[in-house]
Amino acid sequence: MDPSDLADVLASVRAFIRAEVVPLEEQIDEQNEIPARLVEQCKSMGLYGFAIPQRYGGLGLNxxxxxxxxxxxxxxxxxxxxxxxxxNGIAGHVLLEGGTEEQKKNWLPLLASGEVTASFGLTEPDAGSDPSALTTTARRVGPDWVINGSKRYITNAPIADVIMTFARTNPDAPGNRGISAFLVPAGTPGLSIGPKDHKMGQFGAWTADVHLDDVRVPADAVIGGADGIDNGFRIAAKCLAHGRVHIAALCVGMADRLVHESVAFAQTRRAGERPIASFQLVQGLIADSVTDYRAGRALVLETARAFDAGTDTIGGPAAAKYFCSEMVGRVADRAVQVHGGAGYMRGVPVERFYRDARLFRLYEGTSQIQQVIIAREALGEAARG
Structure with missing residues (x-):
């Protein structure tokens, strides 16, 4: 994108977030729902397709x-x-990374406009960070595939119009092999969605279980067509790598807000005759959070540049997601500490962000999975014994 166009997009999003969304944060948390007018504004601003190429109706951001x-x-x-x-992320990238041109033309414009919401159906009750334990199956029945299994913690499942569903198509293949990805539209007989999960935080972001009972889909539902059969894990790995860069950036943005809230509170909260910002121990908490934020931001920008160049698409995203998801947890904890008792009260932004931040160390691969990826990239075959 032309730099001036990007600057305009960033400015409009910043204005929208701060003028329209921030005043409704407490309402969203209490009601567990994003107001419909905000959803429509996001669609009109192109936010449903910012990472989808322009030829498919998106903004085409690298x-x-x-x-x-x-x-x-x-x-x-x-x-x-x-x-x-x-x-934009793990579900849309299934098509970008592995879809046929026909699948891309049919679905990506719908995703970019927000007419369709997609979910990424990989995680299962006993298969989270390690997809090799995946037990959902897909077997050929005539020209079709019949899928059976369950998925857990699937983001946007309650409102999804299509679920990118990963299933084992070759039961004899070891580990991560023999897995394929399928386009499963909502309303397909045998597909059902469980109740919304009641989470610790991130209210307004809906997740739920997905159940597939003899769900029959045609042969062209396989992501990538015939070439996509048993190729699902490679597609998932590429989607997750991109997603880790994205989540790392999200953590940086949240850390920025937390620093802002901490600084504003320390400048205005008084203890006796002095603002608490004058106390060196409070200054130490602020200094550590500013340093964490700046380190995370620099790491994400460098990781994104290397990702675009194709020079580091595995270890860098894992390191960025690992550092930034841990970093924002530290910054959130310090923000509560700076606020003192007020930081533990509902309705105070840092209390909500403290709950919200905890999830980032779990999804798109736990911190421990990122450690394994980073170590194997550094150590090579020696890491595998």
Missing amino acids: ATEEVQLVFELGWTTPALRSLFGTN
Whole structure:
């Protein structure tokens, strides 16, 4: 994107977030729902397709441009980004990474406009960070595939129009092999969605279980067509790598907001005759959070540049997601500490962000999974014994 156009997009998103969304954060948290008018504004601004190429109706941002946009989105409740995060991220990228041209033409414009919301159906009750334990199956029955299994914690499942569903198509293949991805539209007989999960935080971002009982889909539902059979894990891995860069940027944006809240409170809260900002121990908490934020931002920008160049698409995203998701947890904890008792009260932004931030160390691969990826990249075959 032309730099001036990108600057305009960032400015409009920043204004929207701060003027329209921030005042409704407490309402979103209490009601567990994004107001419909905000959803429509996100669609009209192109946020449902910012990472989808322009030829399919999106804004076509590369990773370096995308993370700058996500820094802005991180300033507010992560539930907002969750509305369109799957379309741009792990679900939409299933098509971008592995779809046939026909599949891309049929679905990506719908995702980019927000007419369709997609979900990414990989996680299962006993298969989260390690997809090799995936038990959902797909077997050929005549020209079709019949899918059976369950998925867990699927973002946007309650409102999804299509679920990118990963299933084992070759039961004899070891580990991560023999897995394929399928387009499963909502309303397909045998597909059902469980009740919304009641989570610790990130209210307004809906997740739920997905159940597939003899769900029959045609042969062209396989992502990538015939070439996509047993190729699902490779597609998922590429989607998750991109998603890790995205989540790292989101954590940086949230850390920025937390620093802002901490600084503003320390400047105005008084103890005796002095603002608490004059106390060196409070200054130490602020200094550590500013340093964490700045380190995370620099890491994400460098990771995104390398991702765009194709020089580091595995270890860098894992390192960025690992550092930034841990970093924002530290910044959130310090923000509560600076606020003292007020930081533990509902209705105070840092209390909500403290709850919201905890999830980032779990999804798109836990911190421990990122450690394994980073170590294997550094150590090579020696890491595998």
